């Protein structure tokens with residue numbers, strides 16, 4: 081394939097988001113970013129890659145690790161899915177996210193202002209339901225974080241620390257470059273916990 085035919089970055093996620101009524105609800109959180117299109121498309125990539133797996137299971141919980149001060153990926157999932165969402169980041173701006181949640185009456189959107197290692201024991205005590213995890217440009221060692229959590233599937237999008245942000249444990253369920261992410265760092269992986277019920281379900285279908 082020559083350079084002209086190469087699939088370059090595209091605005092598909094942005095177009096899809098901006099066509100929806102829900103866009104105006106998300107906008108106050110994303111407008112605060114220096115590069116809102118970048119942030120919107122990074123979070124949407126997590127949704128795009130996890131939603132098919134979430135549809136395979138019943139009610140689920142999504143833990144958004146390293147979600148930044150504005151908990152934007154949790155916000156997107158709260159609006160676009162039926163899952164419970166918990167954003168975990170030591171830098172969460174609690175005043176801001178509480179005010180956004182209350183202004184738009186957002187359900188299934190919670191947060192923990194903490195490092196993931198310090199929140200893991202509490203997260204593991206929550207009611208048993210399938211658990212998905214997002215790491216959207218999170219400055220976190222993905223394999224270490226997952227080792228402390230009860231989880232079924234995870235999505236990671238790597239930026240400046242790909243050695244930590246991409247798994248080195250076995251073959252991912254999916255991986256590649258997501259051309260709809262409007263950032264220079266668009267390598268993603270979808271991981272399935274081999275010990276999870278979801279893994280069994282996917283193996284049966286294969």
Ligand SMILES: C[S@@+](CC[C@H](N)C(=O)[O-])C[C@H]1O[C@@H](n2cnc3c(N)ncnc32)[C@H](O)[C@@H]1O
Nearest residue numbers: 146147148168169170171195196216217218219
């Ligand atoms: C580059 S920012 C990404 C923020 C957000 N996901 C985004 O894409 O806008 C990396 C984030 O990882 C968070 N972080 C670093 N170490 C963490 C840890 N151990 N647990 C949870 N979050 C962590 C930082 O506080 C920071 O908000």
